[in-house]
Amino acid sequence: MIAELGHFALILGMFIAITQSIIPMVGAHRGNQAWIDSCVPTALVQFALAMIAFASLTYLYIVSDFSVLNVYQNSHTDKPMLYKISGVWGNHEGSLLLWVVILGAFGAAVAVMGRNLPPALRARVLSVQAMIAVGFYLFMLLTSNPFDRLIPAPLNGSDLNPLLQDPGLAFHPPMLYLGYVGFSMAFSFAIAALIEGRVDAAWARWVRPWTLAAWLFLTGGIVLGSWWAYYELGWGGWWFWDPVENASFMPWLAGTALLHSATVVEKRDTLKGWTVLLAIVTFSLSLLGTFLVRSGVLTSVHAFATDPARGLYILIMLIVVIGGSLALFAWRGPQLKSTGVFRPISREGALLFNNLVMTTAAAAVLLGTLYPLFIDAVGGGKISVGPPFFNAVFLPLMIPMIMAMAVGPLLNWKRSDLKPALTRLWAAFLATTVIIGITLYAYSDAPVFAVIGMGIAAWLGVGTLVELAERIKLFRVSGAESVRRFLRIPRATWGMTFAHFGMAVAIAGMSGAGGWKVESIQVMSPGESVLVSGYEYTFKGVTTGNGPNYSYTSSVFTVAKDGKEIATLHPEKRTYNVSQRPTTEAAIHTLFTGDLYAVIGDRDPQVPGGYVTRLYFNPLVAWMWVGTIIMILGSLISLSDRRHRVGAPKRHRQQAAAMA
Amino acid sequence: MKRKHKRLTFVAIALALLGAAAALMLNAFEDNIVFFYSPTELATKQVTPKQRLRIGGLVVEDSIEKPGEAVTTFDVTDNTNILKVSFMGILPDLFREGQGVVAEGHLIDGVFQADEVLAKHDENYMPPEVAEALKKSGDWKETDGKEGTAK
Numbered sequence: 001m002i003a004e005l006g007h008f009a010l011i012l013g014m015f016i017a018i019t020q021s022i023i024p025m026v027g028a029h030r031g032n033q034a035w036i037d038s039c040v041p042t043a044l045v046q047f048a049l050a051m052i053a054f055a056s057l058t059y060l061y062i063v064s065d066f067s068v069l070n071v072y073q074n075s076h077t078d079k080p081m082l083y084k085i086s087g088v089w090g091n092h093e094g095s096l097l098l099w100v101v102i103l104g105a106f107g108a109a110v111a112v113m114g115r116n117l118p119p120a121l122r123a124r125v126l127s128v129q130a131m132i133a134v135g136f137y138l139f140m141l142l143t144s145n146p147f148d149r150l151i152p153a154p155l156n157g158s159d160l161n162p163l164l165q166d167p168g169l170a171f172h173p174p175m176l177y178l179g180y181v182g183f184s185m186a187f188s189f190a191i192a193a194l195i196e197g198r199v200d201a202a203w204a205r206w207v208r209p210w211t212l213a214a215w216l217f218l219t220g221g222i223v224l225g226s227w228w229a230y231y232e233l234g235w236g237g238w239w240f241w242d243p244v245e246n247a248s249f250m251p252w253l254a255g256t257a258l259l260h261s262a263t264v265v266e267k268r269d270t271l272k273g274w275t276v277l278l279a280i281v282t283f284s285l286s287l288l289g290t291f292l293v294r295s296g297v298l299t300s301v302h303a304f305a306t307d308p309a310r311g312l313y314i315l316i317m318l319i320v321v322i323g324g325s326l327a328l329f330a331w332r333g334p335q336l337k338s339t340g341v342f343r344p345i346s347r348e349g350a351l352l353f354n355n356l357v358m359t360t361a362a363a364a365v366l367l368g369t370l371y372p373l374f375i376d377a378v379g380g381g382k383i384s385v386g387p388p389f390f391n392a393v394f395l396p397l398m399i400p401m402i403m404a405m406a407v408g409p410l411l412n413w414k415r416s417d418l419k420p421a422l423t424r425l426w427a428a429f430l431a432t433t434v435i436i437g438i439t440l441y442a443y444s445d446a447p448v449f450a451v452i453g454m455g456i457a458a459w460l461g462v463g464t465l466v467e468l469a470e471r472i473k474l475f476r477v478s479g480a481e482s483v484r485r486f487l488r489i490p491r492a493t494w495g496m497t498f499a500h501f502g503m504a505v506a507i508a509g510m511s512g513a514g515g516w517k518v519e520s521i522q523v524m525s526p527g528e529s530v531l532v533s534g535y536e537y538t539f540k541g542v543t544t545g546n547g548p549n550y551s552y553t554s555s556v557f558t559v560a561k562d563g564k565e566i567a568t569l570h571p572e573k574r575t576y577n578v579s580q581r582p583t584t585e586a587a588i589h590t591l592f593t594g595d596l597y598a599v600i601g602d603r604d605p606q607v608p609g610g611y612v613t614r615l616y617f618n619p620l621v622a623w624m625w626v627g628t629i630i631m632i633l634g635s636l637i638s639l640s641d642r643r644h645r646v647g648a649p650k651r652h653r654q655q656a657a658a659m660a
Numbered sequence: 661m662k663r664k665h666k667r668l669t670f671v672a673i674a675l676a677l678l679g680a681a682a683a684l685m686l687n688a689f690e691d692n693i694v695f696f697y698s699p700t701e702l703a704t705k706q707v708t709p710k711q712r713l714r715i716g717g718l719v720v721e722d723s724i725e726k727p728g729e730a731v732t733t734f735d736v737t738d739n740t741n742i743l744k745v746s747f748m749g750i751l752p753d754l755f756r757e758g759q760g761v762v763a764e765g766h767l768i769d770g771v772f773q774a775d776e777v778l779a780k781h782d783e784n785y786m787p788p789e790v791a792e793a794l795k796k797s798g799d800w801k802e803t804d805g806k807e808g809t810a811k
Contacts, residue, residue: 163753234750298788344669352670360677364685371689382696382789384714385689386764392688397681521749523729582753601750605726612730614750 003068006056007147013049013100014137016042020130024123036119039126043111046133047104054101057146058088067153070094070146076159076578078549086170087160092294092310093146095173099290100136102174102181103129106210110185117206124192125185132184135317143310159578162550168228176221176248180286182214183255186262187283187325190276194328197335199276204266207279209639211262212495215255216635222248223628234571234584234599236519236616238624239510241390243298246369247289250362254282257358260351268348268413270340273333274355280329284322285362291318298372343415350408357401364393395449402456402507405500406463410470424470428462443516450515453507461504468497495638499631506627512594512620520615523604533617535596536560537569542600542611550574552585555600555611559589566591571600594619694764698793699736699743702767709768715743716762716790724757736761736772740797747774760790 020042027035057070061084066072074091075084083090089098107129114122140146163169189207193199225248230238239245258278264271291314292298342348368385375383406428410421435458439451469475471493472485518533526541540556557569569587576583589596594617601612696714697705707713715736723735733746734757745763755761755777765774778787 344673349670353673356670356674356677360674360681364681367685382714382792384694384696384764386692386694389685389688389692392692393681393684396684397677521730584750584753599750601730604730612750 002056002059003065003147003149006053006060007145009049009052009056010097010137010141010145010147013046013053013104014134014141016046016049017130017133017137020046021127021134023127025127028120028123028127031120033119036123039123040111042130043104043107043126046130047101047108050097050101050104053147054088054097057094057097058085061085061088064157065153066155066157067150068146069148069150072150072154072157074157074160076157076549078577079160079165080548082167082170083160083165086164089173089177090160090164090169093140093144095177096136096140096144097146098174098177099181100133100140102177103133103136103184106181106185107133114206121192121196121203124195125188128188128191129184132188132321135321139310139313139317143313156578159549159576162574162576162579162581162583163232165576166228166232168224168232172221172224172228174221175217175224179214179216179218179221179248179255180251180289182210182217183251183258183279183283183286185210185214186258186279190279191325191328193276193336194332197332199265199272199336201266201269204262204275207275208259208262208266211255211259211279212635212639215252215259216632216639218248218252218255219628219635220632222252223625227625230621231586231588232583234586234614236517236586236597236599236614236618238513238621241368241387243369244293246365246390247292250365250369251282251285251289253358253362253365254278254285257355257362258282260354264340264348264351268340268342270338270342270348271352272336272338273329274352276333276336277329278355278359280322280325281359281362284318284325285366287314287318287321288366291315292369298369340414342413345411345418346416347408347411347413349416350404350411353404354401354408357397357404361394361397361401364397365390368393391449395453399452399456402460402503405503406460406467409464409467409496409500425463425466427466428459431458431462432456434458447515450511453511453515457504457508457511460507461501464497464500464504491641492638495634495641498634498637502627502630502632502634504627505630506624509620509623509625509627513618513624516619518617522613523607523610524613525607525610530613530615532615534561535566535617537596537598537613537615539611539613541609547574549578550576550583553600555598557587557598557613557615559596567596569596569598571598573600590622592622595621696762696789698738698789698796699741700738700793700797702743703741707767709766711766712764713767713772714762714764714789715745715772716760716787717743717793718790719755719757719759719761721757733771736763738793738797743772744770745772745774747777751777760786762787762790 020039023035023042024039027033027038060068060071061075062081064071064075064077064084066075070091070093074087074094079087088094107126110117110122110125110129114125117125186207189203189210193203222245225245226238229240230236258275261271261275261278265275291311294310294314340348368389371385372383375381406425407418407421410424411418432455436451436455439446439454471489472482474482477485520530520532522530524530524539526539529536529538531537536559538558538560540558542553542555544551544553546552552572552574554570554572557571558565559567559569567589569589571587572585574583574585575581584599586597586599597616597618599614601614604610604612694712694714696716699715699717702713702715717736717738720735720737720742723733725733727733730750731746731748732751733744735742736745737743747763747765762778763772763774764776764778765772767773
């Protein structure tokens, strides 16, 4: 009954979405107020219906109704409640439902909070949103209905993939989707602007917070996924340049560019066409990401079973969305007139430089990711493009950009001079030189990219602090005056400072983890010790036991440095009762300088009590997570800025009117 | 500077960036592309031990052995030819006999020395290359792939 209710809500939701995509658009074109206003109730009802469908599926999971195919395939009565709920989106059908719910939520948010938007613009935006929603509703109903029945109902389910029964991965898909779908807002605004032929500061003030929110979630989603891969897969790695990872990284690169160019539109009324194009590209890459993950056209280490028919549907949708929006851009784009002019050496220039590098990098990642498909299509054989390719292309591109990241904020809008900016960065020069010197002295055989990475991390980190010091005129005015200036820094600016500084910390982490990882694989029997990068790991033995829905072999390692014991690690191997699938639970102890990381493997039959073990010292890994947290914190601070809070444009106008 | 000149500057920067990216890519493609071969294809190809390869197929039943410290060897087949693979380390959790596998490494003296065995997150997943290699050797049952469609 509940399943039918959910299914019915989906069908009804699709028809509401069809209405919502046509009536307001036509109304805005004809100037029919009633038709324009219809966008609000339709958006709200559509969201409510998607929520009903989602709630139904969640209910089915909670009560373990195995007469529903989707629940049978991904759940089990013994599963902990958290994973019963996360199981809702831990599979293909449910994740699409989540897509639609989030899309509906964003639409409802525009409907409710967008009262101060020009009514025609709001109608068009919601109409475009609904068109995307129709695509997904149809996709679900045609190829992946989460409410399909299974008759007769089995006694118990076949359980969720054990790898997904993990807190990190419970929240990874929703975060990622909030990011992907969040960019649909920028996309809808871009399409609406193209139809209207107008982009202004008010438009940018609307697009920016939405883009920032999407960026925040996407960043969080990517990092959660990376963190999960790091501790759950037990390979000690955190980024593999795998197609599925690239799929989420490309929209991130484009979205970062969009975030910066939207600032220029808002502040300087220029780069309009470019920003609109970026909005289209960013969302297109989000759709492409969904396609790559869900179609299985590329071999991925993270691949889940897939269905070609679904891939074909998404491919068609991709062609319609990308082709249609780019055609619209080609037709209407030239009408978007920019008024602001600027010189190459200026804040705008630096932001544009950022944009160019980010998009070039995104294009390079795209090409590398899709290259195996091209080669296969032209009969060139099966190939794969791995991490060495991406490192060789991506990393050199990032170096000039990160150098520019420290300089850009010190430049003035419109026209500026490079020399005074660079002079002010003397402290950053110094820090970079010292860090590179120390690194080379301590590790003469260090990989060149790790050394450069540490150097530019220092450059960016100190450069960001220099900009902050400049802003409060530190040491140039009285201390009290500096404090006063410090307190008056707008939150949006704090957002930039935090994000750039967090990036610097993360780069240091990536360089450290990439450059100086030490790995040791061996068979160990109880009592045996191995020295890894100066840390002595001693294997103490194993114990076995049972978890809620799995049995485990847990082991004990002690780690000592200079004879002093500093940590005890308990890596586990679990076998899940229902699926009989094993998983590896790495044990990690985080130190300031790096992570102690241990994995236990299979028994070695030849050595009494011997187990294969994999021990790592992963330097500075925690810095990556901390750096990203700082970046996310920065976006939150920026989002809380009154100027960028949704609805701010109205207040501004009222204030202006009151003053006049 | 005139508006036109300003624009030209950015076009020049963009072109320079694209050029640099293209150069980097061509250079990287040359060195870092890894070809995939099935055991049958590998038997007919001349490959040097230096060449990095990917191979794939089904893990032959009862072929897994542990000859040395943390070393596992197993046979991979496309049901026409068999290739011996040796791997040091901990195999992925979902590595099983009779299932599809993809490994990356070097062919040395007829034995494939893998330094990476691709893990799957889902036991119903069949790497597309393996599916195709099996299809080529005429031993592909539609059910093998269909199992996964439900996911």
